[in-house]
Amino acid sequence: MPNLIxxxxxxxxxxxxxxxxxxxxxxxxxxxxxxxxxxxxxxxxWLPACSQPVSEAEFSKxxxxxxxxxxxxxxxxxxHNATFVLDRPMTDEHIAAQYNNFYEFSEAKDDVWQRVxxxxxxxxxxxxxxxxxxxxxxxxxDLFTIMPMEERVYRxxxxxxxxxxxxxxxxxxxxxxxxxxxxxxxxxIRFTSFHxxxxxxxxxxxxxxxxxxxxxxxxATNELALLVTGIxxxxxxxxHGAPLRLVTPxxxxxxxxxxxxxxxxxxxxPATFWNTLIPHEYDFVANxxxxxxxxxxxxxxxxxxxSDQRFPTQYLNGYQEWxxxxxx
Ligand code: MTE
Numbered sequence: 109m110p111n112l113i114x115x116x117x118x119x120x121x122x123x124x125x126x127x128x129x130x131x132x133x134x135x136x137x138x139x140x141x142x143x144x145x146x147x148x149x150x151x152x153x154w155l156p157a158c159s160q161p162v163s164e165a166e167f168s169k170x171x172x173x174x175x176x177x178x179x180x181x182x183x184x185x186x187x188h189n190a191t192f193v194l195d196r197p198m199t200d201e202h203i204a205a206q207y208n209n210f211y212e213f214s215e216a217k218d219d220v221w222q223r224v225x226x227x228x229x230x231x232x233x234x235x236x237x238x239x240x241x242x243x244x245x246x247x248x249x250d251l252f253t254i255m256p257m258e259e260r261v262y263r264x265x266x267x268x269x270x271x272x273x274x275x276x277x278x279x280x281x282x283x284x285x286x287x288x289x290x291x292x293x294x295x296x297i298r299f300t301s302f303h304x305x306x307x308x309x310x311x312x313x314x315x316x317x318x319x320x321x322x323x324x325x326x327x328a329t330n331e332l333a334l335l336v337t338g339i340x341x342x343x344x345x346x347x348h349g350a351p352l353r354l355v356t357p358x359x360x361x362x363x364x365x366x367x368x369x370x371x372x373x374x375x376x377x378p379a380t381f382w383n384t385l386i387p388h389e390y391d392f393v394a395n396x397x398x399x400x401x402x403x404x405x406x407x408x409x410x411x412x413x414x415s416d417q418r419f420p421t422q423y424l425n426g427y428q429e430w431x432x433x434x435x436x
Contacts, residue, residue, distance in 0.1 A: 159218045161206040161414075168202070173224060173345035179249045185341045186257040186277045194261050195426070196412065196419060199272040201340045203414035208347045209266065210366060212301070212308035212319065224346035226307040229367065232351050238373035239294035242287070248351050252337060255279035259341070260334060265396050265425045267360035271410040276355055277338030282329040290325065290373050298322045298378035299354060300370040316385070321354065321365040322378040322392065324434075332357055332430045335368075358427040360394045395435065396425040 161167070176184075208220040213227075232248040256279050265271045285297075303318035305311040311318070327333060334355045337344060344350040349366025356363045362382050372378075382390035389403055398407050398421040409418045424431050 161203055161218065164200065164202045167206065170222075171225065173205075173221060173347060174343040174350060175230075176343065177230070177249065179252050180338075180343050183252055183257050184277065184338060184343070186259045186338075188275075189258045189260045192260045192262060194263065194273050196263070196273055196417070197415070198261065199274055199412065199414050204272050204274050204339070205345055205347060207270075207272075207413050209268075209361065210347055210349070212310045212317075212367075213347075214310065221345070221347040223309070227304075227346050227350075227367075228307075229344075229346060229350035232369075234352065234368060235370045236284075236288045236373075237370070239291040239375060240373045241289040241291065244288065251284075251352075255283055255335075257337070262332075262334075262355060262357040263425055264355070264357060264361055264364070265410055265421065267362055267390065267394070267402065267407075269402075269405060269407065269410050269421075270413050271419070272413050274339055275341065276334060276336045277341065278334045278336035278355065280331065281333040281335050281354070282331070284335060284371075285325075285329055288373075293375050294373035295325055296322050296374045296377050297325065297328050298370075298372045298374055298380075299365045299368050300372075301365055302367045302369050314385075316379075316381065318369075319365060319381045320378065321363050321380050323356070323363070326434055327356070327431075330431055330434060332427055358396060358424040358431040360396055362390060363394050395431075396421060397423055399423070 206221055207217050209217060210220045210224070213223040214220045230248070234246045234248065234251070235244075236246060237243045257277060258279065259275050259277045261273065261275045263271060263273050299321045301319040302308075303311060305317075323333065336349070336353050336355045337351065339345070339348055344353065349364075352368050353366040354364050354368065377392060380392060383392050396407075398409075401407050407421055410421050411418055422428075424435075
């Protein structure tokens with residue numbers, strides 16, 4: 109079972125009442141990661157993280173987990189959109205690349221980057237269907253050449269109370285929505301990740317696989333919603349959700365679905381992965397909000413991965429200027 113988003117409720121209290129000092133003395137790095145709940149406590153800042161990321165030099169000796177195709181050479185570096193600025197230092201690339209939520213590959217965060225080798229993000233198509241005038245199968249490289257690519261720095265806030273700040277490359281989701289021309293009856297979009305239990309071991313366990321997420325049409329066409337193809341000026345490494353993922357920075361990170369294979373335009377609100385698994389802990393809307401604690405922890409502050417610096421959590425993750433009107 110994963111460590112924080114979904115600790116089995118019948119075991120979590122034991123973890124929480126065990127004194128921190130006992131944990132730290134008794135638990136080695138690997139067994140620590142296997143203990144359901146502990147990594148999550150660390151993520152919340154209640155315990156030090158169980159494992160340290162390898163250094164930048166050490167990390168660079170490993171495969172990058174992305175390749176530069178001819179199309180990519182035309183895309184990167186994309187023009188930087190200066191509208192979006194950070195209030196804190198950028199997260200180091202090797203830190204972000206070693207701390208990932210991608211439950212298809214691992215329940216721990218620190219080894220996803222080492223488990224994605226067998227995953228092939230090319231060739232790749234995205235099926236657009238449902239209530240649209242132009243349903244289609246989009247080849248990912250064709251899509252990249254026609255979409256208005258740009259780079260944006262965004263803060264990313266996980267529901268587990270860790271955060272990062274990274275430069276994404278991508279294009280507004282709105283541009284794709286306009287291209288497929290939704291019918292007036294379309295009120296939601298459901299996004300679906302790949303399903304391949306042969307390469308994604310996590311998909312052999314609890315589900316409901318594949319991972320799915322959803323947005324209202326108003327959210328999907330908000331300026332902030334980005335379909336992301338790259339990070340730090342190059343294509344997405346597999347652990348970040350190659351070849352295409354969603355980024356909605358005013359929402360908790362679980363909405364930012366990785367490795368998308370399908371988008372369906374629907375009249376009714378779709379079922380989504382976490383909301384189906386634990387509806388009372390992970391709601392469909394998932395807006396960042398320090399005033400609404402998670403049932404098992406506070407959302408008042410967030411810990412930046414890498415530095416462990418803490419910041420007060422802001423309503424809509426500080427993106428009220430753009431997303432605020434959606435919920436007025
Ligand atoms: N997408 C898929 N397909 N599977 C996942 O497990 N985890 C989500 C989101 N997208 C997840 C996913 C969560 S909980 C977070 S916080 C972000 O991805 C993490 O993105 P990152 O690993 O690039 O930082």
